[in-house]
Amino acid sequence: MATRKTWIWIIVGVAGVCLLALIAIAGAGVYFVAHHVQTQGTSSVEAMRSFDAVRAMFKEQRALYEIDAQERPRVARSTQELPTSKVKPQDLKILAFDPEKQRLVKVSLPFWLLRLGKQKIDVMNDEPGFDLERLNLDVAELERIGPALVFDFRSHEGVRVLLWTQ
Numbered sequence: 001m002a003t004r005k006t007w008i009w010i011i012v013g014v015a016g017v018c019l020l021a022l023i024a025i026a027g028a029g030v031y032f033v034a035h036h037v038q039t040q041g042t043s044s045v046e047a048m049r050s051f052d053a054v055r056a057m058f059k060e061q062r063a064l065y066e067i068d069a070q071e072r073p074r075v076a077r078s079t080q081e082l083p084t085s086k087v088k089p090q091d092l093k094i095l096a097f098d099p100e101k102q103r104l105v106k107v108s109l110p111f112w113l114l115r116l117g118k119q120k121i122d123v124m125n126d127e128p129g130f131d132l133e134r135l136n137l138d139v140a141e142l143e144r145i146g147p148a149l150v151f152d153f154r155s156h157e158g159v160r161v162l163l164w165t166q
Contacts, residue, residue, distance in 0.1 A: 085146025
């Protein structure tokens with residue numbers, strides 16, 4: 001009888017610890033998203049000012065990837081041809097604007113987080129004509145070349161997306 005009570009307390013204790021761990025993980029996820037993803041309603045004019053401010057950091061630099069006539073991403077500048085930078089980027093930044101919803105989204109993905117996963121990043125979206133999964137971004141190469149404009153996309157519908165390392 002005493003061993004049965006002991007086992008029940010052990011099971012309840014393990015279940016409690018698992019529940020606390022799950023709550024901690026969920027809290028960490030909420031904290032991460034709250035600090036690395038920002039979304040706001042904005043006008044097209046204000047959104048374009050945000051894009052112009054980012055583009056100004058890269059002056060006349062071409063993006064590493066471009067969109068061809070069929071709205072497919074293609075390599076515009078090979079990362080292997082670019083020199084190694086002394087400055088290592090800290091974050092992969094994404095700025096996206098949806099004119100239909102009048103929403104501007106800013107995402108900041110730290111490189112330490114990108115290094116934890118697979119070495120190729122798939123940035124995806126379900127929008128037709130905007131499938132960044134095929135970019136197959138290489139974390140090590142992006143770190144090697146330093147801060148760079150990765151992708152600048154504009155659709156006919158007014159959707160705009162910028163990716164850069166900073």
